[in-house]
Amino acid sequence: MNANGQIYCYGPLLHTVQMAKLFPDSKTFVDMKLKASPETTLEDFDAFMASKNNTPTRDEIREFVDAHFGEKGTELDVWTPTDWVERPGFLDLVHDPDLRQWGMDLNNIWRELGRKMKEDVQKNPQYYSIIPVPNPVIVPGGRFIEFYYWDSYWIIRGLLHSEMTNTARGMIENFLNMVQRIGFIPNGGRVYYWGRSQPPLLTAMVKSYVDFTKDDLFAINALDVLEHEFEYFINNHTVQAKGHNLVAYRDSSSGPRPESYSEDVETSESFDTEAAKEDHYSELKSAAESGMDFSSRWYINEDGTNVGNLTNAKTRSIVPVELNAILYWNAKMIAEFHSKAGNVEKMTEYETKAQKIKEAIQAVLWNEEAGCWLDYDLINDKPRNYYVSSNLSPLWVKAYNISDSEKISASVLKYIENNKLDTFPGGVPNTLYQTGEQWDFPNVWAPMQYILVEGLDNLGTPEAKELSQRWGQRWVKSNFEAYRETLAMFEKYDAEKFGGHGGGGEYGVQTGFGWTNGVIIEWLAKYGRQISLSGNTGGAAPSSRIISLLGVTAVALVGALAGRFIW
Numbered sequence: 001m002n003a004n005g006q007i008y009c010y011g012p013l014l015h016t017v018q019m020a021k022l023f024p025d026s027k028t029f030v031d032m033k034l035k036a037s038p039e040t041t042l043e044d045f046d047a048f049m050a051s052k053n054n055t056p057t058r059d060e061i062r063e064f065v066d067a068h069f070g071e072k073g074t075e076l077d078v079w080t081p082t083d084w085v086e087r088p089g090f091l092d093l094v095h096d097p098d099l100r101q102w103g104m105d106l107n108n109i110w111r112e113l114g115r116k117m118k119e120d121v122q123k124n125p126q127y128y129s130i131i132p133v134p135n136p137v138i139v140p141g142g143r144f145i146e147f148y149y150w151d152s153y154w155i156i157r158g159l160l161h162s163e164m165t166n167t168a169r170g171m172i173e174n175f176l177n178m179v180q181r182i183g184f185i186p187n188g189g190r191v192y193y194w195g196r197s198q199p200p201l202l203t204a205m206v207k208s209y210v211d212f213t214k215d216d217l218f219a220i221n222a223l224d225v226l227e228h229e230f231e232y233f234i235n236n237h238t239v240q241a242k243g244h245n246l247v248a249y250r251d252s253s254s255g256p257r258p259e260s261y262s263e264d265v266e267t268s269e270s271f272d273t274e275a276a277k278e279d280h281y282s283e284l285k286s287a288a289e290s291g292m293d294f295s296s297r298w299y300i301n302e303d304g305t306n307v308g309n310l311t312n313a314k315t316r317s318i319v320p321v322e323l324n325a326i327l328y329w330n331a332k333m334i335a336e337f338h339s340k341a342g343n344v345e346k347m348t349e350y351e352t353k354a355q356k357i358k359e360a361i362q363a364v365l366w367n368e369e370a371g372c373w374l375d376y377d378l379i380n381d382k383p384r385n386y387y388v389s390s391n392l393s394p395l396w397v398k399a400y401n402i403s404d405s406e407k408i409s410a411s412v413l414k415y416i417e418n419n420k421l422d423t424f425p426g427g428v429p430n431t432l433y434q435t436g437e438q439w440d441f442p443n444v445w446a447p448m449q450y451i452l453v454e455g456l457d458n459l460g461t462p463e464a465k466e467l468s469q470r471w472g473q474r475w476v477k478s479n480f481e482a483y484r485e486t487l488a489m490f491e492k493y494d495a496e497k498f499g500g501h502g503g504g505g506e507y508g509v510q511t512g513f514g515w516t517n518g519v520i521i522e523w524l525a526k527y528g529r530q531i532s533l534s535g536n537t538g539g540a541a542p543s544s545r546i547i548s549l550l551g552v553t554a555v556a557l558v559g560a561l562a563g564r565f566i567w
């Protein structure tokens with residue numbers, strides 16, 4: 001990390017400014033550019049604090065910030081991807097004209113979400129919190145104006161379906177470059193995310209790229225870096241459960257999350273000692289590493305249940321199903337790339353690693369009684385029998401014995417029925433517990449919807465495939481309804497309302513939105529021949545043909561003007 005760590009990541013300046021709550025969103029301050037070098041800024045800050053007896057007023061802090069920081073986001077230019085095409089081939093697979101038009105609108109949105117760093121970022125990185133990367137990126141949107149690690153998997157798949165292979169490869173190369181430079185991929189493209197990663201999907205991005213382009217050499221050349229990332233996760237995240245090695249989410253930094261500083265300080269107030277507060281911060285940042293920040297999924301209260309609030313977060317003591325499943329998958333894909341390169345020894349080494357992870361998943365996380373995989377509570381040494389969408393993630397990456405498919409299918413479908421997961425018009429919720437946190441009921445998120453639907457499809461039994469298709473098509477139709485009404489693609493949606501967007505958590509619902517668009521484009525390509533909007537559940541079919549007008553959808557605009565906008 002360069003000298004600006006003491007400004008953007010920790011220290012008295014960060015504390016003073018963030019606790020003054022100058023901005024409605026805490027992320028704003030840590031995204032602002034420095035006007036002078038970090039050294040000068042820190043000297044000025046010391047002098048400023050001394051001159052104010054260490055107790056400046058809020059207005060004085062604001063003046064200090066105005067004098068020393070520029071606007072957020074000025075380090076990035078909006079970038080039109082050079083490989084963008086007006087009519088990617090996936091549109092020809094979509095038979096319904098309104099859905100096809102929507103596909104065109106989504107393809108247009110890539111141009112709004114493209115970002116390129118100004119040259120000065122490479123020359124003077126210490127002035128910025130953004131992490132310099134060589135190639136332009138597609139960002140999620142809204143307040144998220146930098147890359148996010150796991151979001152990029154679905155963005156890249158959407159780009160590949162949109163024939164933007166150069167942009168996709170550039171983003172993957174950025175990640176490879178980051179592993180080489182930093183040793184791992186941070187949560188997002190800002191220095192303040194330095195202590196944590198996100199679900200490790202780099203190897204899967206490479207696999208997606210190779211599947212689309214048939215460029216095996218790309219994967220073979222990336223092998224050293226992919227192995228490095230795999231080992232980083234194993235070396236820094238391993239925990240023991242029932243005599244097996246598994247992995248759990250972790251963070252290696254200290255202090256509150258810089259981008260949500262005052263929020264974390266406030267929840268830490270119920271802890272008495274500095275050590276307990278520090279532990280609390282680590283639990284929150286580890287939850288952020290999971291990408292599911294926040295959720296009752298990470299709560300363990302004194303009774304050993306998930307009832308509680310953020311002060312009950314015990315992320316580091318929960319063995320998460322999907323992280324272990326993804327690492328299994330990574331080992332399998334690395335073995336496959338080694339096999340393509342003819343490295344038999346290395347292939348066998350990674351097949352063996354994969355086999356061990358699969359055995360651990362089966363022994364610790366599969367739960368015969370529940371009929372599904374469950375997270376494991378290391379404090380109370382017991383499975384956590386609460387529905388979370390990630391419980392079904394081994395289906396997505398086939399982290400089970402394929403010969404058991406029939407039995408697993410019967411169990412998992414029963415689990416789905418018992419939890420009434422097929423009853424929600426707006427998609428399958430992330431959990432069934434409503435806490436007000438954004439990764440809890442009733443919110444539905446595109447990546448998890450994808451993992452569920454693709455997982456059931458992979459399982460391969462007719463019943464699982466039928467459900468997969470129904471859920472996939474329901475999701476497309478519900479997202480379309482939301483778009484038709486609001487002209488927006490959302491970060492999260494509402495399971496209880498067909499076409500309803502999500503909410504809750506510590507910031508307002510964002511639009512844009514990278515992974516949502518990626519999933520829809522992939523599923524328009526997948527279901528486009530069968531899916532039609534007539535009989536659209538819970539929402540009227542569009543009354544008139546959508547006409548694209550300068551990238552704006554006319555019928556939605558009419559809806560918006562008629563007062564149907566929700567903000």
Ligand SMILES: OC[C@H]1O[C@H](O[C@H]2O[C@H](CO)[C@@H](O)[C@H](O)[C@H]2O)[C@H](O)[C@@H](O)[C@@H]1O
Pocket residue numbers: 027140144148149150151187188257259260288289290291292293294
């Ligand atoms: O600022 C609060 C948190 O915001 C991010 O998390 C959410 O948005 C990400 C980008 O779409 C997504 O990857 C994550 O799953 C969401 O929960 C950020 O990743 C967090 O670290 C941050 O604390």
